[in-house]
Amino acid sequence: MANVAAPFMEIVAQDGDDITASRRELFRETMRQRLTRWVLGVAYACQPKRAGDVPLLLWHATADMARGGTREPGEATLHARPEGFAGVARDVSPARVLAAARKGYFPWSHCGPLKWWTRDSRMVVDPAQYRLSKDARRIMRKGTYRVTFDEAFDEVIKACAAPRKGRAAGLTWITPKIMQLYAALHDQGIAHSFEVWDAEGELVGGGYGIAVGRIFYTESQFSRASNTSKIGFGYLNHHLAKWGFVLNDGKDFTPTLKDMGFALIPRAEFEAVLAQNARAETSAPVGKWHVEDDPGAAK
Secondary structure (H helix, E strand, O other): OHHHHHHHHHHHHHHHOOOOHHHHHHOOOOHHHHHHHHHHHHHHHOOHHHHOOHHHHHHHHHHHHHOOOEOOOOHHHOOOOOOOEEEEEOOOOHHHHHHHHOOOOEEEOOOOOOEEEOOOEEEEEOHHHOOOOHHHHHHHHHOOOEEEEOOOHHHHHHHHHOOOOOOOOOOOOOOHHHHHHHHHHHHOOOEEEEEEEOOOOOEEEEEEEEEEOOEEEEEEEEEOOOOHHHHHHHHHHHHHHHHOOOEEEOOOOOHHHHHOOOEEEEHHHHHHHHHHHOOOOOOOOOOOOOOOOOHHHHO
16 A cells, blocks of 8 residues: 555645746635535546446556556557546656647546546547637627737636536636646747637636647636637637647537537547647747737638
């Protein structure tokens, strides 16, 4: 047990990485919030369609922690069940998140230490083929909202973690550790956000993701007013297409993504695209992104 406990404690202790005081306060999670997240995370894993994989996840995760965890996920660490599980993230850092993303892997966990995952199929769209809903188009024509890039990344990722319609309050994979990792990637010009502001200057929608060569990984979105995240996402995909990105990856199937033109492709096909494009250059600005076109260009 000692051999398992030591790496487990070291992996969990990574949540104490240094961040700025303002970010520490913004990303802070109370003990009650953490306990709620753990309880709901366990309940999520024990739902009938997932419960059968729980013993396998515990077995593989424990064995992996006994070996010291997984620094870099890949085919050698990947398990068929649970689908896409590729090890417990050890020494996870912004650089390791980026290296994993170049191979199609990402850190994710509702509770416990971060774990590396991929998917047998990926939900993707060519940004040039992204379809904006009629409601969102109508709102954009009114000029009700203003869209920006990279002006409020920390606030956006915090909002993405907050309770929302259709999700149990307190259930989120965007933990303080995830916020820290992606905020650091934002500082490096790799992670980017889009923000939607109302007439009073309030943040009412947005989302964030990471740019890896010509691939953009959309991590999460939020909306505090009808269609605002879709409007911002429309601006994002318009600019991704303009700058030469070939795929926007949404990871998992959802009806909303399907309606916007996303489609499932096999992991092998996705990884083949990655191999050709994960280190390719685009015409996107280096560092902070800016909206280059007026609202009419994204309609």
